Amino acid sequence: MTLNVYLSGEIHTDWREQITEGAKGLDVSFQSPVTDHAASDDCGVAIMGAEDNKFWHDHKGAKLNAIRTRKGIEDADVVVVRFGEKYKQWNAAFDAGYAAALGKSIIVLSQPEHQHALKEVHAAALAVTDEPRQVVEILTYVLQGTLPK
Numbered sequence: 704m705t706l707n708v709y710l711s712g713e714i715h716t717d718w719r720e721q722i723t724e725g726a727k728g729l730d731v732s733f734q735s736p737v738t739d740h741a742a743s744d745d746c747g748v749a750i751m752g753a754e755d756n757k758f759w760h761d762h763k764g765a766k767l768n769a770i771r772t773r774k775g776i777e778d779a780d781v782v783v784v785r786f787g788e789k790y791k792q793w794n795a796a797f798d799a800g801y802a803a804a805l806g807k808s809i810i811v812l813s814q815p816e817h818q819h820a821l822k823e824v825h826a827a828a829l830a831v832t833d834e835p836r837q838v839v840e841i842l843t844y845v846l847q848g849t850l851p852k
Contacts (some may be wrong), residue, residue, distance in 0.1 A: 709779035710735040712795035713787030718835045725839035736777040776802050786813040801828040
């Protein structure tokens with residue numbers, strides 16, 4: 704069995720690298736949004752032209768990023784949604800909702816202190832974790848049926 708996993712959400716820490724490194728040897732392919740923050744913010748105006756109004760600047764970028772995000776989520780077997788400690792990831796909440804609407808298996812990665820704020824997102828998830836290591840352990844269990852040592 705091969706799993707296609709989409710890694711959504713917070714782009715300010717190395718959680719994606721921890722998961723992809725920990726999953727080496729598993730039959731998993733990973734996709735993610737563009738994690739270069741400046742490129743993600745400015746892609747719309749860089750490709751389709753400048754905007755004087757910041758709303759339209761952001762709007763263009765959000766729509767281009769949505770093309771990649773929707774494709775990644777649609778192709779995924781599992782969607783991992785990371786809510787970071789410092790920044791509000793509204794896009795991650797959207798991604799979780801979109802994945803849930805498509806019937807995708809969702810793993811949420813968030814801090815325990817955000818439990819109340821994320822209760823609806825957690826309710827849509829099949830697993831809620833605190834650490835990237837736990838995501839790797841879930842993927843290992845799903846693919847190999849083995850528990851962590």
